[in-house]
Amino acid sequence: MKRVSTESKEEVTKKSKLSSSNNILQLDHDVDKISKLRKEEKNANDLKPRVPPPLHVKNAPVFYPTEMEFKDPFTYLESIYARAEKFGICKVVPPSNWRPPFSIDPDKLKFYPRIQPLYLLEARRRLWDTFHNKLRQFWSMYLLKIKYPVTIGDMEVDLSELNYARMEITMVAGSLKEISTDEWKRVATQLKFDLKLANDLRDLYETLILPMDTFTARINEKVNKHVQAQKKLSKSSPRRRKTMAGSRKSPKETMNNTTISSDRDPGDFNFYQTTTAFVDNNFCSTCKIYPGRDDIIACMVCKANFHTSCVKSYQFTTSFLCSSPTFTCTGCGSYQAYNDPLLTFGFKDYLKKFSLTDFGDYADIYKKMYFGVDNPAEVPERKTENEFWRLVLGYHEYASVLYGTDLHSKNVGSGFPVKKLNTKGKVVIHEQSDELTEYKESGWNLNNLPISNSSVLRHIGNNVSGMILPWIYVGMVFSAFCWHVEDHFTPSINYLHFGETKTWYGIPGSQAEDVDQRIREYAPALFILTPDVLHNLNTMIHPSEFTKVGIKVSRVDQRAGEFVITFPRAYHGGFNQGFNCAEAVNFATSKWIPFGFESIGHYMNAKRNHVFSHEELLFKMGSNPSLLGLEEAKEIYFQLSIFIREQGSLESDLKKLGVKSRSRVIFEEIEDDDDRTCFSCARTMFFSMISCSCRSNQAPNMKQSCPDHFRTLCRCALAKRQFKYRYTLRELVDFDVKLFSRIIELAYKTTLPAIDTTQFVNVATTVD
Numbered sequence: 140m141k142r143v144s145t146e147s148k149e150e151v152t153k154k155s156k157l158s159s160s161n162n163i164l165q166l167d168h169d170v171d172k173i174s175k176l177r178k179e180e181k182n183a184n185d186l187k188p189r190v191p192p193p194l195h196v197k198n199a200p201v202f203y204p205t206e207m208e209f210k211d212p213f214t215y216l217e218s219i220y221a222r223a224e225k226f227g228i229c230k231v232v233p234p235s236n237w238r239p240p241f242s243i244d245p246d247k248l249k250f251y252p253r254i255q256p257l258y259l260l261e262a263r264r265r266l267w268d269t270f271h272n273k274l275r276q277f278w279s280m281y282l283l284k285i286k287y288p289v290t291i292g293d294m295e296v297d298l299s300e301l302n303y304a305r306m307e308i309t310m311v312a313g314s315l316k317e318i319s320t321d322e323w324k325r326v327a328t329q330l331k332f333d334l335k336l337a338n339d340l341r342d343l344y345e346t347l348i349l350p351m352d353t354f355t356a357r358i359n360e361k362v363n364k365h366v367q368a369q370k371k372l373s374k375s376s377p378r379r380r381k382t383m384a385g386s387r388k389s390p391k392e393t394m395n396n397t398t399i400s401s402d403r404d405p406g407d408f409n410f411y412q413t414t415t416a417f418v419d420n421n422f423c424s425t426c427k428i429y430p431g432r433d434d435i436i437a438c439m440v441c442k443a444n445f446h447t448s449c450v451k452s453y454q455f456t457t458s459f460l461c462s463s464p465t466f467t468c469t470g471c472g473s474y475q476a477y478n479d480p481l482l483t484f485g486f487k488d489y490l491k492k493f494s495l496t497d498f499g500d501y502a503d504i505y506k507k508m509y510f511g512v513d514n515p516a517e518v519p520e521r522k523t524e525n526e527f528w529r530l531v532l533g534y535h536e537y538a539s540v541l542y543g544t545d546l547h548s549k550n551v552g553s554g555f556p557v558k559k560l561n562t563k564g565k566v567v568i569h570e571q572s573d574e575l576t577e578y579k580e581s582g583w584n585l586n587n588l589p590i591s592n593s594s595v596l597r598h599i600g601n602n603v604s605g606m607i608l609p610w611i612y613v614g615m616v617f618s619a620f621c622w623h624v625e626d627h628f629t630p631s632i633n634y635l636h637f638g639e640t641k642t643w644y645g646i647p648g649s650q651a652e653d654v655d656q657r658i659r660e661y662a663p664a665l666f667i668l669t670p671d672v673l674h675n676l677n678t679m680i681h682p683s684e685f686t687k688v689g690i691k692v693s694r695v696d697q698r699a700g701e702f703v704i705t706f707p708r709a710y711h712g713g714f715n716q717g718f719n720c721a722e723a724v725n726f727a728t729s730k731w732i733p734f735g736f737e738s739i740g741h742y743m744n745a746k747r748n749h750v751f752s753h754e755e756l757l758f759k760m761g762s763n764p765s766l767l768g769l770e771e772a773k774e775i776y777f778q779l780s781i782f783i784r785e786q787g788s789l790e791s792d793l794k795k796l797g798v799k800s801r802s803r804v805i806f807e808e809i810e811d812d813d814d815r816t817c818f819s820c821a822r823t824m825f826f827s828m829i830s831c832s833c834r835s836n837q838a839p840n841m842k843q844s845c846p847d848h849f850r851t852l853c854r855c856a857l858a859k860r861q862f863k864y865r866y867t868l869r870e871l872v873d874f875d876v877k878l879f880s881r882i883i884e885l886a887y888k889t890t891l892p893a894i895d896t897t898q899f900v901n902v903a904t905t906v907d
Contacts, residue, residue, distance in 0.1 A: 142485065163285060163289060163343075163346060163347060164278065164283045164284070164285060164286070164346075164347070165284055168444070177882075189564070190525075190529070190679065191525055191528035191529050191532055192404065192681060192683045193683065194528060194682050194683060194686075194692075194694065195682070195683055195686045195687075195692075196644065196682050196686065196692040196693055196694045197226070197691070197692075197693045197694075198693065198694060198695065199223075199226045199227075199228045199643070199645055199693040199694060199695040200219075200222060200223050200226060200229045200230070200535050201229070201230045201231075201232060201695065202219055202223070202230070202231050202232070203227060203232050204231065204232075204233070204234065205234065206234045207234060209234055209237065209583070210582075211582060212582040212583050212588060212591075213427070213582070213591065213593035213594070214688065215231075216728070219231075220706075223616070223704065223706065224647065224648070224706045224707075224709075225320035225647050225649070226485070226645060226647060226691075226693040227645030227646045227647040227648065227693060227705065227706055227709035227710065227711060228643055228644075228645030228693060228695060228703060228704065228705050228706070228709060228711055229695070229696060229703070229704050230695045230701055230702065230703050230704075231265050231702040231703075231704060232700075232701050232702075233583070233700065233701070233702070235581075237581075238700060239554075239556060239578040239581075239584070240556065240574075240575070240578075241554050241636045241637055241720070242552065242553065242554055242555060242556050243495070243551065243552045243553070243554055243559070243611075245494065245495035245496045245499070246494050246495070246496050247494070248494060248495040248546075248551050248552065249492050249493065249494050249495075249551075250320070250492065250493060250498075250543050250546050250551065250613070251488040251489055251490075251491075251492050251493075252488070252489045252493060252498065252541035252542055252543045252544075252613070253486035253487065253488060253541065253542050253543070253544055254486060254487050254488070254489050254539055254541060255486055255487070255535075255539060255540050255541070255542050255616060255617075255618055255619060256529070256537070256538075256539045257527075257530045257538045257539060257540065257619070258531075258533075258536060258537050258538065258539075259530045259533055260531050260619060260621060260677070260678065260679040261532055261678075261679050261680065261681075262658070262662035262665050262678050262679075262680055263467055263661070263662050264532065264662060265530075265665070265678070266299060266303060266662060266664055266665060267297075267299045270298070270302055270303075271298070271299060273351070274298065274347070274348070274351060277351040277354065278351075278850060285298075289343070289347075291332070291336055291339045291343065292336065293338065294332065294336075294345060294544030295514065295778070296340070296807045298343075298347060298348065299341065300330055301326070301340060301344060302344070302348050303663075303664035304326045304329045304330055305318070305326055305344055305348075306664055306667055307329075307663055307664060307667070308322045308323075308325055308326055317711075318775075320338070320341075323337040323338065323340060323341045324337045326340055327340055327450075337845045338360065372416025384465070387825065404615045406510075414484075418768065419548050420600060423444055423445055423446045423449055426446065426449050426613075433544050437549075447729070454821075459858065473748070486542070486544075486677065491542055491747055493543070495613060495720065498541070498543060498613055499718045501541070501615070502515075502541075502614075502615030502616065502717065502718035503515050503717075503718055505540070505615060505616060506518065506615070506616040506718075508715050509616065510522075515616070515639070515718070516639060517716065518717075519847055520549065520640055520642070520696060520716055523616065523617075523716050523717075524642060524714075524716075526617075527617050528681060528712050528802060530617060531619075531679050531681075532681060538617070540615055540616065540617045541615060541618065542612075542613070542614055542615070542618035542619070542715075543611070543612065543614070544610075544612050544613075544620075545610055545612075546610060546611040546612070546613070547608065547610060547611075548586070548608055548609045548610060548722070549608050550609055551611055553585070553586055553609055553611075553633075553722065553728060554636040554720065554722045555578060555579075555584045555585060555586055555634075555722070556575040556578045556579045556584075557579060557584075557586050558579050558580075565907065575633070575894070583634075583702070585609040585632065585634060585722055585723070586609060586724075588632065588724065588726050589606065589607050589724055589725060589726045590607065593728065594726045594727060594728065595727045595728065595729065595731065595732065595756065596725065596726060596727050596756075596759060597628070598756050598759040598760050599751050599755075599756060606626060606724065606725040606750060606751075607725075608724070609722045609723060609724040610722070610723055610724070611720065611721075611722055612720070612721045612722070612723065613718075613719075613720050614638070614641065614715030614718065614719050614720075614721070615715060615717065615718050615719075616639075616715065616716060616717045616718075617714060617715070618714065619712070619713065619714040619715075620676070620712055620713055620714070621676050621677055621678050621679050621712050622652065622654075622658075622678060622680060622710055622711070622712040623676045623710070623711070623712065624708055624709070624710055624711075625705065625725055626725065626750045627649070627734075627735050627738045627742075627749070627750060627753065628707050628708040628729055628734040628735060628738045629707065629725040629726070629727045629734075629861040630704065630705055630707050630709075630725065630726060630727060630728075630731060630739065631704070631705045631723055631724065631725050631726070631734070632698070632702055632703070632704050632705075632723065632724060632725075632726060633704075633705075633721055633722070633723040634701075634702050634721060634722050634723070635697050635698065635700065635701055635702045635703075635719060635720075635721045636699065636701050636719075636720045636721060636722060637699045637719065637720055638699060638717065638718050638720055639715065639716045639717030639718060639719050640696050640697065640698050640715075640716040640719075641696075641697045641703075641713060641714075641715070641716070641721060642694065642695075642696055642697075642713045642714055642715075642716060643694060643695050643696075643697060643703055643711060643712075643713040644682055644692055644693070644694050644711065645692070645694075645695070645705065645709055645710070645711045646685065646690060646691065646692055646693075646710040646711070647691060647692050647706070648706055648707050648709045648734065649710055650690050650691065650709030651708045651709070651710060653688070653689075653690050654685065654690060654710050657684065657685055657688055657690060658678075658680065661680060661684055662680075663756050665678070679712060682694075697721075699719070699790065707727075707730070707731050707734040708734050708737075708738075723894065729768070729770060729771040732757075732771070732774045732778070733751050733774060734758070736753065736778050738753070739753055739822070742820075742821065742822070743820035743821070743822055744820075746819075746820055746821050747821055748812075748816065748821045748823070749812075749816075749821065749822060749823040751823065752806070752807075752812075752815075752823040752824070752825040754779075754782050754824075754825040754826055755806070755807055755823075755825040757775050757778055757779050757782075758826075758874075760775055760824065761775045761776070761779060761874065761878050762874075764877060764878050764880075765881070767881060767885075768884040769882065769886065772878065772882050772885060773882055775878065776875070776878050776879060776882060779874075779875065779878070780875060782826055783826075783868075783871045783872070783875055784860070785826075785846055786827055786846070786864075786868060786871060787868055788825050788846075788848075789827060789846040790862075790868055793829075793860065793862050794856045796858055796860070797857075797858040798857070798859075798860050798861075798862055799856055800859075800860070801861075801862045801863075801864070802860040802861070802862075802863050802864075803863075803864060803865070804828075804863045804864070804865060805865065806819060806824065806825050806865050807825070807826075811839060813838075813839040813840040814839045814840075814842070814843075815828060815843065816839075816840045816843070817843065817844050817845035817847075817848055818837075818840065818841045818842070818843065818844055818848070818852065819844060819845070819847075819848035820845060820847065820848060821840070822845045824843070824845055826864065826865050826866065826871070827846060827862065827864045827865065828843045828844065828845060828863050829843060829844050829845075829846070829849035829852065829860050829861065829862055829863070829865060830842055830843040830844075830852070830860070830861045830863065831852055831853050831855050831859055831860055831861060832859070832861070833853050833855050833859075834852065834853055850868060
C-alpha cells in the first residue's frame, strides 16, 4: 500500500495521486451519488441484524392497591419499596373508581414536537453512521469517493472501527496524530487482524482518514477561538432542568440565532463565523461582480450568490441529510460537515406546530401506513416492540418519528384537575367544591405529590420545571425516551392519561455503576467524544447488552390510567407503542437523601449543572429538627457535618492566605443560579463561594468558584480573593449542635436499640 505524504493530503491539485492509491479513492463526477454511496456501503458493511436479539428481561412488579391503601401515596410507596426497588421500576394500578378526567383542551394544547432519528439512537450505530457520513462529505468536496469494500488482502476493513480503535489507542498514548508501530499492533489485535498487517492498517488510516482529521482540527481550532471570544460577551439564561438533548426553543429562535456570515473568502477552509451579517445577493461573493448571467447558484446556508464559473470544484458538496444535491459554500459547509455531530447530537424541533388533536391524527396515520392496518390499536405490542429494536439496531434504515417531549405544565396546563389560583398565584383555600375536588386534592395528583408534607423536595422553594412542576409527553409509535437516570438521582412517577401503551425498561439503582461501566465498554469512543453522554437522554442500547454481563433488566407495559414509578438512581428507558399522552414529575422521600448526596460527586466530575443546591435543601430540612424522624435526622446530620467541616477548612485556608475581603450573601435569593455556580465543576453553592475582581467581566457562571477550586479561579494573588458566605462558622456550629441534640432525643424515645453516638462527632468539638 502506498503511503501519502502530508503535502499530497493538503493540495487539491494532487488528488489524482490519492485516487491511484490502490484504487481506494476514485474520481466522482456524478453529483447525484447519495443513493449509490449508501448502496455500496450497505453491501460492503451490512451490519444490520435481521432479527433483534431476544430481550431476556424479567417483568417488573405490578401492584393493585385497595381504596384504603391508595389514599396516601407515600405510605403506600413506602410499603412496596423493599419489593419494588430491586427492579428499578414498578407499576401501580389505581382502584377502578379512580379515573381523573383529562383536563387539557386537545385543540388548545399546541407544541413543536422533537424529531427523533431512530437510526442515530443506538450507541454503536451512531458512531458508525456519523463517521461514514462525515468521511463521505469530506472526500466529496474533492470530487472523490471511496471504493467499497475496503480490503487488506482478503479481509474487509470497517473504516469506522479502524478510526475508533485508533482513537482509543491515541487517547492512551496522549498523541492526537501519531502512534507508534507497537500501538498500531494493538489496533490490529483489537480489529482481529494479523499483526503483520499493522502497517497496512496504518497506511489505510493515513490515506483515507488522517486528511479528514487534519482538516477537522484546523476548522475546529478556528471555531473554538471564536466561541471562546463570544462567551465573554454572552449573557447567561436562567437555570433550567436538563432536557432530552436539546433546548426548547422555537424554530424561529433557532434560525435567528444561527445566521451565517458571508463576509469571507469562499475558498478559505479555515474561516467560519457564527454571527449575523447582511448578505448582498446582488454580487457574486467570489468575483464581486454583478451576476448578470443565468449561471448563478446560491449557498443553501448563508444564501450568498456565486457564478458557477467562480466556484472551485471541491466546493460542491452533497449533504447526507438532503434527498437531492445541494450547494454549500466552503465556509458554511466545512463547519456543518466537520463540527463533530456526536458532540452536538440532539433532538431538534420539527418546524410545524401541532395541536394535540392534529398530532394524534398524524400518529395514527403513520402507524396505519407502517404496519398496513386499519386500526393502529390492533397491532400486537410484542410486534411493535420487535420492530422498534429492529429499527434502532438495523443499519441503513433511516426511519424518524416525532415526540412531544418536555412540555411544561405551567405553559400547556396539567392533565390533572388543579386547584384555582388567585391573582398572586396562591391556591384559593376556600374553593367551592365540585365533582373534581377528589382529584384536585388527591395525593396522586402529580401537581400535589412533589410538594406534599412527605416529600423532601417541598423544601426547594422554587418551581423547578420537571421536578416540582410536571411535564407533559405526547408520543407516537416508536418515539423513545432513552436510557437515563433522573436529575439528582431522584425517584419519579409517570401517569398515562390516555392512548396506547408505553413500554418501559428498568435497572435497579444498586447496579447503576455496572451500567456506567458496561456502556463505556460497549461504546468507548462515544465517551471519548461526548464524556457526558449518560446525561444527555439520547442513547439507546439493547437490554441484552446489559443482561449478558449479569445486569438485571426488567420491563413493564404501562396502559392508560396507570402509574409507573422509578426508584433512586435507577436507569430506565423505553418507547411508545402509539399515540398517547403522559405526565411525569419527580418526588423524594428520606430514603433518597443518601442518593442525592452521592449525585453531587457525579455532577462535579461530569461538570454538569445542578438543578438545585443539595446543601440548601439539607439545611432547610434541618432547620426544623422537631419535624424530623430519627433516620432522616441522622442522614441530614451526617451530610451537613461534611459541608460544615469543609467550610471550617476553607476559612482557615483563606485566613492563612491573608484574604480580608468578606461579605455575607443570601444565596437562595439570587435569581439566576449561574451567579452561584462554580466555574470549574458547575456546583451550585449555598454555604460559601470565592470570587475575584478580575473576573467581573466574565460570564456569570465563570465569575466564582467553590471551596475546592478557588486556587485556580484566576492568576491573581490568592490574597486578592473575595470570600462570600451565607452563615458564619459559629452559626453553623450552633445549628449542628441543635440537630445532634434532636438525634439524641429521638434515640432515647424510640423503641429501637439505642444508637452509638460515637459515630456522630459534634462539629463544635473539631472547629475552633
